[in-house]
Amino acid sequence: xxxxxxxxxxxxxxxxxxxxxxxxxxxxxxxEALRTAFATAKNSLIKKSAEGAAQLVADKQYTAASxxxxxxxxxxxxxxEQRSVVSGATxxxxxxxxxxxxxxxxxxxAPEPGKxxxxxxxxxxxxxxAVLEHYKRSK
Numbered sequence: 001x002x003x004x005x006x007x008x009x010x011x012x013x014x015x016x017x018x019x020x021x022x023x024x025x026x027x028x029x030x031x032e033a034l035r036t037a038f039a040t041a042k043n044s045l046i047k048k049s050a051e052g053a054a055q056l057v058a059d060k061q062y063t064a065a066s067x068x069x070x071x072x073x074x075x076x077x078x079x080x081e082q083r084s085v086v087s088g089a090t091x092x093x094x095x096x097x098x099x100x101x102x103x104x105x106x107x108x109x110a111p112e113p114g115k116x117x118x119x120x121x122x123x124x125x126x127x128x129x130a131v132l133e134h135y136k137r138s139k
Contacts, residue, residue: 022087027096030089031058045050045078050082057093060101063127069116100128 025033031054038050049072056065069090072078078086104125 014085022091023084025085025088025092027057027099028091030054030092034089036080039115040122041082046072046077049075050086056088060124062093062096063124063131064132066090066097095129097131100125101132104129 010085011107023033034050034054034057038047041047041050049068053068053072056062056068062138069086073086
């Protein structure tokens with residue numbers, strides 16, 4: 001888990017490519033930071049993509065937001081400020097996904113005799129675990 005977090009933070013720093021590292025953002029700050037950074041974007045597709053990511057974070061759809069932010073980060077037309085905001089947003093969203101994924105018990109975990117079974121994972125936590133597993137396999 002620590003290796004994954006370390007790799008994620010290093011990747012986010014490289015995505016930033018600016019003189020400073022990514023802006024540190026909380027999940028509550030992400031939507032407004034994205035909207036502010038991309039308000040003057042010349043490319044309407046980039047602006048719509050950033051707005052979509054901001055809305056996904058506001059709606060707490062972190063799995064889709066993570067994918068949207070990764071796609072946005074790959075765009076070569078971003079300014080240094082926009083890259084920094086996207087990197088900071090990616091770190092914040094992926095940390096939230098890790099927390100959700102950690103709340104899902106491993107499939108082989110069986111309850112001890114005499115103890116009730118754990119509640120089934122929520123749909124978002126299961127999706128977060130799936131995205132985390134896909135990320136691990138693809139990197």
